[in-house]
Amino acid sequence: MRASLASSIAVACAAALALPVTLVAPATATARPAANALPPAQDELPGSTQSLPLRPLGASVRSFGDPGAAAREQGLGRRDVRPFSLVGVVWDDPAAELHGTVQVRTRATADGVWSAWQDVETHNEEHGADPESAEGAAGTLRGSTAPLWVGDSDGVEIRVRAEEGAPAGTAEGAAEGTTEGAAERAPEARTATAPLPAGLRLELVDPGEEPPAAPAPGTRAMAPPAVLTAAEAAASGVNSRLAPYGATVIPAAPRDDTVAAPVHETAAAQTAAAPVREAAAKKPYIGPRPRIITRKGWGADEKIREKGFVYTSTIKAAFVHHSATGNNYTCGQVPSVLRGIYRYHVKSSGWRDFGYNFAVDKCGNIYEGRAGGVAKPVLGAHTLGFNTNSMGVAVLGTFTSSTPPAAAVTAVARLTAWKLGLHGIDPKGTQTLVSGGGNLYKKGRKVRFHTIAGHRDGFATECPGGRLYNKLGTARASSAKYQGR
Numbered sequence: 251m252r253a254s255l256a257s258s259i260a261v262a263c264a265a266a267l268a269l270p271v272t273l274v275a276p277a278t279a280t281a282r283p284a285a286n287a288l289p290p291a292q293d294e295l296p297g298s299t300q301s302l303p304l305r306p307l308g309a310s311v312r313s314f315g316d317p318g319a320a321a322r323e324q325g326l327g328r329r330d331v332r333p334f335s336l337v338g339v340v341w342d343d344p345a346a347e348l349h350g351t352v353q354v355r356t357r358a359t360a361d362g363v364w365s366a367w368q369d370v371e372t373h374n375e376e377h378g379a380d381p382e383s384a385e386g387a388a389g390t391l392r393g394s395t396a397p398l399w400v401g402d403s404d405g406v407e408i409r410v411r412a413e414e415g416a417p418a419g420t421a422e423g424a425a426e427g428t429t430e431g432a433a434e435r436a437p438e439a440r441t442a443t444a445p446l447p448a449g450l451r452l453e454l455v456d457p458g459e460e461p462p463a464a465p466a467p468g469t470r471a472m473a474p475p476a477v478l479t480a481a482e483a484a485a486s487g488v489n490s491r492l493a494p495y496g497a498t499v500i501p502a503a504p505r506d507d508t509v510a511a512p513v514h515e516t517a518a519a520q521t522a523a524a525p526v527r528e529a530a531a532k533k534p535y536i537g538p539r540p541r542i543i544t545r546k547g548w549g550a551d552e553k554i555r556e557k558g559f560v561y562t563s564t565i566k567a568a569f570v571h572h573s574a575t576g577n578n579y580t581c582g583q584v585p586s587v588l589r590g591i592y593r594y595h596v597k598s599s600g601w602r603d604f605g606y607n608f609a610v611d612k613c614g615n616i617y618e619g620r621a622g623g624v625a626k627p628v629l630g631a632h633t634l635g636f637n638t639n640s641m642g643v644a645v646l647g648t649f650t651s652s653t654p655p656a657a658a659v660t661a662v663a664r665l666t667a668w669k670l671g672l673h674g675i676d677p678k679g680t681q682t683l684v685s686g687g688g689n690l691y692k693k694g695r696k697v698r699f700h701t702i703a704g705h706r707d708g709f710a711t712e713c714p715g716g717r718l719y720n721k722l723g724t725a726r727a728s729s730a731k732y733q734g735r
Contacts, residue, residue: 297458297551297589299597300331304339304450307409321445325409326452333359333404334454336397336575336590339370340598342449344391348372349444350412352395354452357405364405371396371574371648376709377605379631380638380686381693385560386631390600393447396574397455397594399587406454412446453598457589460549481552485545488559488623492539498547500624503539535676537667537732542608542624543617548585550592552621556602559622562629565673566681567640568666569633570722571606571705572654572714577647581613587646588617595631605631606644608665614657616665619644625672635688636697636708641669649715659718663725666702667732675701677729683708702726 304324337354352370357363374396379385478486478496486495493500545552579587588609595601606619607630619642622628632642643665645658666677675681680698687693689710697708702725705713 297593298332298456299593300334300454300456301340301598302326302331302452302454304408304410304452322412322443323409324446324450326407328355328357328364328405328407331404331406331454332456333402334400334406334456335402335586336399336455336457336594337370337406337408338397338453338455338594338598339395339408339410340449340451340453341393341447343447344375344378344393344600346393346447347375348393348395348410348447350410350446352408352410354398354400354406354408356400356403356407359402359404364407365400368398368400368576370398373711374574376634376688376705376711376713377571377632378599378601378634380635382686383629383637385602388600388602392598392600394594394599397453397591399575399579399583399590401578401583406452408452410446410450412443414443453594455590455593455598457586457593458549458551460585479552481555481557482546484557484559485550485552485621488621488626489544489618492625493544496546498544500539500542500544500618502541505536505538535674535733535735536671537664537729537734539668540616540661540664542665543615544624545618545621548588548617550589550604550621554593554596555604555621559626560602560629561622562627562638562640564639565627565641565669566675567636567683567699567701567703568670569636569640569642569703569705569708570662570714570718570725571632571642571644572649572718573609573644573646574648574713574715575646577612577652579612579646581611581615584609584611584615584617584646601631603631605642607632607641608643610643610645610658610661610665612647612655612658614655614661616661625669627673633705633708635686635691635693636683636699638686639683645714645718649718650712652715652717654718654721659721659725660728662702663728664732666725667729670701670729671733676735677702677726677733678735700726702729 304326307323307325337356339348339352341348350372352372353367354370355365355367358365372395374394381387483495486497489497489500573591575587575591592604595605596603603620607628608619609617611617618624620628620630627639630637630642632644633640643662645654645662647654670677679701681701682696682698685691685693685695685697688708690708691697699707700722702722704719704722705711706719
């Protein structure tokens with residue numbers, strides 16, 4: 251059946267690509283597709299993913315029978331699809347790199363107008379679990395681009411082009427976490443255009459409907475409400491010292507509340523948490539806890555992640571990222587953006603959960619990321635090689651050439667003042683982490699970082715974008731002040 255489907259899609263793609271209008275049609279409104287013309291929905295769960303295999307582009311126009319053309323350019327012509335809001339591209343081998351460009355254009359659901367071509371960030375391998383961790387060795391992993399938020403859409407076109415003179419194979423030095431080996435082999439490796447990775451697929455993510463309205467403010471609960479599933483209760487329960495079960499928001503609190511027992515906590519819970527509070531009370535520099543929107547608050551579907559939580563020993567440093575999902579979102583859309591990224595990380599990329607520990611939007615709102623408890627040292631998948639004993643904070647947007655809003659930088663400072671403070675860490679200091687392997691530092695090497703560092707400090711990458719990276723000094727100084735230093 252798979253062969254039959256692939257054949258049908260290939261025929262359809264070839265027919266579409268043979269029409270000149272597909273290549274030159276202007277960005278104007280088109281008629282809405284008939285409901286019975288679209289693929290059937292695969293499930294009834296909140297949110298869904300359409301996964302479409304890419305095909306050689308324009309073979310009859312550009313390749314003239316060249317068998318290598320299919321390996322150099324793939325895509326899909328304009329087509330009607332079910333509604334989606336976020337796009338990305340995945341491929342079979344997570345160790346393979348996509349050396350080239352990925353561009354998409356989409357049709358807005360509201361007015362039927364096609365967008366201009368938009369670039370999708372292809373260098374995403376630097377995010378993810380450490381190579382030899384259980385998550386990093388999972389057989390579910392796929393190679394993937396960064397996801398791109400495009401808003402409510404129901405039409406798509408994509409083209410993926412191999413870079414001329416890109417590496418013909420994986421450099422051994424990069425695989426071993428060194429830069430010298432890759433550099434030595436660069437001239438030889440770039441003598442030919444590398445083929446695109448095998449199994450390229452376009453992922454169209456529908457984040458689903460908004461979560462139901464939050465309970466009335468001030469509501470306290472001693473046990474998980476009946477409306478919570480077991481997975482939701484588990485994800486909420488790990489924050490029960492800070493907010494009631496099922497809470498959509500963990501409220502801001504002064505430092506005194508950080509080390510005091512919450513009024514809704516049972517006597518047994520207070521006794522169990524006493525050692526943690528005593529340790530926190532001995533650390534004089536802890537910033538006030540900022541307001542944090544929980545996974546329940548942004549509508550995470552707890553059924554799609556892996557069960558259970560994985561922790562590291564402590565938190566010694568915070569790595570700041572940009573999500574590279576673009577800046578074309580409103581703060582009211584952020585729950586949908588997060589649900590889209592979450593589904594893309596888990597369902598498309600094969601990760602166990604949302605990769606980052608926290609997310610921050612352009613308005614300065616802070617969101618719980620990977621499940622396990624905002625005050626706990628949850629092991630994330632954000633900085634390849636340095637996830638152990640660190641936390642990852644993603645500022646939603648792309649900040650290569652755009653300046654991050656001051657509210658977002660302030661939120662990073664407030665969050666790190668509190669979270670690093672819980673572990674006695676000075677935001678203006680430095681900490682030593684041990685590499686788990688990457689393209690800058692080989693496995694086992696001890697590396698000293700700023701306690702608030704950029705992703706590029708631990709991996710050769712543009713992340714978190716030059717404009718955001720340049721604001722990290724401001725974040726460090728502000729974070730220290732929030733701690734009272």
